[in-house]
Amino acid sequence: MKKAEATRMTILQKAFELIYVKGYQATSVDDIIATTQVTKGAFYYHFKTKDEMGIAIINEILKPTLTNSFIQPLQNEQNPLDGIYNLMYDLLMKNEFLKVEYGCPASNFTQEMTPWNADFNKVLNELTQQWTEVMTATIEKGKKNGFIRKDVNAKQVTMFIMSGYWGIRNFGKLENSKKVYLSYLKQLKNYLNSLK
Amino acid sequence: MKKAEATRMTILQKAFELIYVKGYQATSVDDIIATTQVTKGAFYYHFKTKDEMGIAIINEILKPTLTNSFIQPLQNEQNPLDGIYNLMYDLLMKNEFLKVEYGCPASNFTQEMTPWNADFNKVLNELTQQWTEVMTATIEKGKKNGFIRKDVNAKQVTMFIMSGYWGIRNFGKLENSKKVYLSYLKQLKNYLNSLK
DNA sequence: TTGCAAAAGTACCAAACAGTATCTTTATGA
DNA sequence: TCATAAAGATACTGTTTGGTACTTTTGCAA
Numbered sequence: 001m002k003k004a005e006a007t008r009m010t011i012l013q014k015a016f017e018l019i020y021v022k023g024y025q026a027t028s029v030d031d032i033i034a035t036t037q038v039t040k041g042a043f044y045y046h047f048k049t050k051d052e053m054g055i056a057i058i059n060e061i062l063k064p065t066l067t068n069s070f071i072q073p074l075q076n077e078q079n080p081l082d083g084i085y086n087l088m089y090d091l092l093m094k095n096e097f098l099k100v101e102y103g104c105p106a107s108n109f110t111q112e113m114t115p116w117n118a119d120f121n122k123v124l125n126e127l128t129q130q131w132t133e134v135m136t137a138t139i140e141k142g143k144k145n146g147f148i149r150k151d152v153n154a155k156q157v158t159m160f161i162m163s164g165y166w167g168i169r170n171f172g173k174l175e176n177s178k179k180v181y182l183s184y185l186k187q188l189k190n191y192l193n194s195l196k
Numbered sequence: 197m198k199k200a201e202a203t204r205m206t207i208l209q210k211a212f213e214l215i216y217v218k219g220y221q222a223t224s225v226d227d228i229i230a231t232t233q234v235t236k237g238a239f240y241y242h243f244k245t246k247d248e249m250g251i252a253i254i255n256e257i258l259k260p261t262l263t264n265s266f267i268q269p270l271q272n273e274q275n276p277l278d279g280i281y282n283l284m285y286d287l288l289m290k291n292e293f294l295k296v297e298y299g300c301p302a303s304n305f306t307q308e309m310t311p312w313n314a315d316f317n318k319v320l321n322e323l324t325q326q327w328t329e330v331m332t333a334t335i336e337k338g339k340k341n342g343f344i345r346k347d348v349n350a351k352q353v354t355m356f357i358m359s360g361y362w363g364i365r366n367f368g369k370l371e372n373s374k375k376v377y378l379s380y381l382k383q384l385k386n387y388l389n390s391l392k
Numbered sequence: 393t394t395g396c397a398a399a400a401g402t403a404c405c406a407a408a409c410a411g412t413a414t415c416t417t418t419a420t421g422a
Numbered sequence: 423t424c425a426t427a428a429a430g431a432t433a434c435t436g437t438t439t440g441g442t443a444c445t446t447t448t449g450c451a452a
Contacts, residue, residue, distance in 0.1 A: 007430085026312075200399060
């Protein structure tokens with residue numbers, strides 16, 4: 001039961017990489033088995049359909065990864081405004097798992113799958129929910145600790161920041177340059193300061 | 197020479213609608229000719245390839261439409277901050293051409309095509325450039341007229357606002373509700389006020 | 393009216409697609 | 423060690439894909 005689990009993870013890992021680069025629909029099962037060196041029999045032993053694998057990627061690759069890169073950094077810092085800024089800075093400028101030319105995996109999945117696939121919509125919603133809740137909680141904590149004005153609406157601010165993040169990731173794809181990230185970060189800092 | 201131009205436009209119009217809903221790659225040429233009632237011979241008489249049609253959609257449908265909905269409203273208003281806010285409000289809440297569940301066509305195209313298709317990248321860049329330049333110019337004018345602080349970086353602000361717009365369009369797809377738009381608009385107003 | 397190119401219609405192709413049927417190998421628990 | 427189920431390999435299927443070859447109809451200038 002050890003090797004089987006390994007091949008399953010290989011499929012998810014490699015398939016994720018292909019999908020991150022080319023998109024879900026443009027990545028065929030044949031592509032995946034070609035780059036993983038896993039045969040079709042093995043693939044369809046582990047996953048009933050391509051979509052089941054897609055859902056598994058979100059649940060087993062994206063969710064844990066996001067938990068590490070998004071949620072933990074936020075919970076560590078005491079000043080939530082610094083925490084949010086540093087998180088964004090690290091995500092955009094330092095993270096080597098995410099490439100500027102390929103955007104944000106969660107955002108890509110959302111844009112591609114959401115309007116016509118209810119299963120994907122559901123898990124992507126859970127994924128986003130997770131992130132939203134933690135950032136909202138961070139802001140609320142900041143209000144109590146005096147770092148943020150009391151009249152600030154935490155949910156609204158969270159949506160605003162996350163939107164900017166998804167959007168600038170898309171602009172990064174278009175320009176294929178991290179320059180646009182710097183513009184976003186500068187203005188994010190201004191915006192965050194206005195919440196003090 | 198009149199009827200031919202009409203069928204060409206029918207193809208572009210209907211194909212755009214399909215692509216806006218399903219995405220470019222998920223929309224097949226057979227889909228397009230089925231819904232347009234145009235035969236394959238006619239389709240490939242007007243367009244050498246599917247991609248040539250895709251580029252034509254951006255140039256002949258998206259560009260003129262965006263010129264009307266984005267650029268003109270900005271140039272009319274005298275206070276640029278009001279102009280930008282009203283523009284965003286109209287785009288998100290009133291525009292009946294854009295549907296919350298399908299996001300922003302330009303953003304969708306960018307996310308889907310940009311990393312691996314240089315031709316699409318080029319025209320999408322031009323499209324975005326057009327919008328960026330006008331908004332930047334609006335802000336610069338606002339600085340001269342005293343509506344906006346002199347130390348504000350117009351390009352940065354433009355990128356920040358556009359990112360938020362693209363991002364919130366994506367969140368709208370995910371939640372399938374205009375509620376998230378209201379959060380964005382509220383915080384956009386706060387942000388814009390911080391530029392005074 | 394007729395000649396001829398523009399425009400549209402029809403039938404087909406090879407490649408790629410997701411998925412299946414069937415067989416063989418590998419691992420593991422009794 | 424050996425029976426059995428888990429895991430993987432191979433070859434195939436029916437369908438859809440973008441595109442082509444060829445034919446037919448339409449519109450317009452002379």
